Amino acid sequence: MSNARANILARLRAVAPQEPAATPEPDFYPAAKLGHADRIAQIKRLMEHMHAEVIVTDPQHWIAALKDALRARRLNGLLYGPAGPLGAALEANWDGELPPLVGYTEAVEQCKERLFALDAGITSTRGAVADVGALMLWPDANEPRLLSLVPAVHIAVLEATQIHDSLADAIARERWAEGMPTNALLISGPSKTADIELVLTFGVHGPKELIVLILDDQEV
Amino acid sequence: MTEAVVDFPKNFKEALNDNQLRRNLRAAMDTMGQRRRNLFADLDALERLRARGDAIRWRALRQLPDLLEQLEKKCTENGIQVHWAETPAEANQICLGIIQRHHASRIIKGKSMVSEEMHLNHFLDEQGIEALETDLGEYIIQLDHETPSHIIVPAIHKNRDQIARLFHEKIPNAPYTEVVEELNAIARKVLREKFFAGEVGVSGVNFAVAETGTLCLVENEGNGRMCTTAPPVHIAVMGLEKVVERLEDVPPLLRLLTGSATGQLITTYFNMITSPRQPGEKDGPQEVHLVLLDNGRTKIWADPELRQTLKCIRCGACMNHCPVYTRLGGHAYGYVYPGPIGSMLTPQLEGLDHAGAMAGASTFCGACEEVCPVKIPITTVLRRLRTESYRKTDAPNAVKGHGYKRTLAESLTWQGWALSNATPWLNALNAKLLGLAGPHLSKLPQVGLLKHWGQSRALPPFAAKSLHVLAKEKGIADE
16 A cells, blocks of 8 residues: 555656647636626626525625524524624624524534534625625634534625636635635535436525625615 | 446346336436536537636646646645555555544545445445445435446436335335425435534545645535535545646636536535644544545556546536437446446446446447537547457557457458458459349348347348449459
8 A cells, every 4th residue: 555656656657748739728718807786786696596595785784684684584593703704793783582693612522512403604705706606705713614504594794895707716816826725615505406306406414595695885 | 346247238128128217317318418508508608618628637637647746745735644545445445544543433425436436335334334425316325225327416317206215214204205305304304413423524526736735526415515524534535637737727627517517507515625624723624634546547547548538527418418328327337437438437447358348338429529528539439449349459558458359250250351352353252252142141130139130221232243343344444
C-alpha cells in the first residue's frame, strides 16, 4: 500500500508528455451583466421556481418581515449565531411571542441532540449568484455549517449589493483561489429529490423550507 | 475485484422481455432528455460550453501527474489526509483502517460511483460494519440488495408501487403508501436518525481542484452535506482522473454536469470542502481523508486515444440518450457503470476478456457523442475496443484481455480473404464460383445466431459476372 503513490506516479511519469496542443478555450455562457434591480428580480424568480420563499425588504424592516414569516409557522425555536452578523440585531428585537432564539455556541459534540430537535435556523449569506439563482454561504465559527442544514426551516439573509452575475464572476472578483474557507456552499432552494419516478418533491434530508430575506437599500 | 462472468445474452433477453422495466425506463429517459434539451435551448451557447468543458478536462489530463501532486500538496497543507490506492482492494483497506482507528461501526454514505466500483459496502459488511446509503435512490436499492441501474438516478428501474411494497416490508412500522411525498417522508425519518448517529461519513468527489485543494460535491437532497458535515470523520473517495487545474475551471463543468444530468441550472447544493474543522469552528469533521483510486486509470491514460475516456464527468447523459440503455436499463450490463460510458470504461478496467461484450452494446448511432458534455469520441473508443477484442498484440497500450474473441476459424477465413484478394487468378476463380452459386446463396442459413435475423432478411445475390469481368467486356482498360 505504501508503494501505491510511487507506482501510480511512476506509471504516469513514464509516458512521454504529449505535445501541449493549444486547445482553444472559448468563453462559457458569459453571464448577462445585470443591473441592481434585475439581479434581485432574477434571484427572486429563479429561487421561487425552486420553491424558496423570497421576500424583498430593506435593512430597517427585515426583522419585521422575519417575525411575520415566523408567526405564520409553528416553530419550537430559531437557531442562530450570537456572534455572527445577525446576532445583535436579533437579540435586540426579539420578543416573547416568537419562537425562542437558541444560540449555536458550543461544539456540535455538546449540542447535537438540541440541534437536531430545532425547527428553524437563520444565517447570513456571503452573497448570491444571479445567473443560476443560488445563495453563497461561507459558514464559519460564528455561523457553523449545520445551522443551514439540520433545522427543517432555513432562513437566509442576503444583502442585495452582494449579488454577483455568476459563480465565475464571484470566484474571480473575490479572489477565492487565494484562500478558500473550510466549507463554501451554493444553495438554490430547499432540499429536493426526484429519485422516485422522477417526481420532484421537496424536503428530503436538508431543510424542507428555505426563506430568503433580500435586504435592498435602494428599494423604492 | 473480479466478478462472476456476466451472461450478456441472457441478461439482455430478460431485460427486453420485462415490460414493467421498459415502461419505467422509457418514461424516465424521455423526461430526462427533454429536460436537458429545455435547459440547453441555445445550441450555439451549448457548443461553446461543451468546447470549454472538453478543453478543461483535456488540459487537466495532460498535466495529470503534476496536478495530482499539487492536489496532494494543497490538501495536505489544508489538513486533508491524502491516500493513494492502486486497486479497489487497497482503497477498501485504507477506508477500513480509518474506520477501525475510530472504532466506528455506523457509516453513512453519500452517493459515489467509485465506492460502487470498490464494492465498499459489501467489503465493510463482511467486516461487520454497516455502511448505509443515504441518497434516496441508493437507499431504496440497498434495501432491496440491488446495485444502481443508472449513475444519476440509481433506482429509476423501480416504480412507486414497487418502492411502496419494499418500504412497507423492509422498514419497521412503515405504512403502505404509494404517495411519493409520503415515501420520501418515511425515508427522511429513518435516515435522520442515521445522520445523527453516523460515526464516519463517506462521499465521492465530483471535481477536485488542484490549485486550492478543494473537493466539490454536487447534490440535491442534502444527504451529501450531512455525510460530510455531521460525523467526526469524512472519507472522500475519487477516481484519480477527477482532478481539475484551477478553481475557475469549476463553474463551466458544474453547469455542464447539472444541465446534462438532469436539466437543472444548478443543483440545490454545491458543496466545496477545503479542510477539516479549524480551531474555533463548532462543527464539521475533525478529520478529512481523500482516497485517490487508480484501478487501471493510469493504463487508460497512457494511450492518447483511450485517454479520452477519462474526460468523463459522470453526468449520465449518454445513458439517457442511448437506444440500447433505454431498452435494457443498467442491470443487464452486469457491471457498475452501464450505458455508453460503462461500455467504454468497464472493458478497459476489467479487461476485454471479462467485459468485452459490453463494447458490442452499441448501435453506433452516435447520440451519446452528440450529448456528451466533454465531447468524448465514444464510438471511436468502442470501435477500438471491438477491434482489440480480435487482436493479439504486444503493443504496451493494448487493452487488457485483448484478442479474446480471436478464433482459428475466423483468422483462417480472413487469411483466405487476404490471399484471395492478393492473388488475381484465385480471385477470378472465386468470383466465378460465387456467380454460379449466387441464386442458391440468397437465402441465409437459419441456424444459430442467424436464426432470427435471417428470417426476415435475404442476401443480395452474387452477380453472375464480377465487376472486373464486366469492365473488361466493355473494353475498359485494366490498370
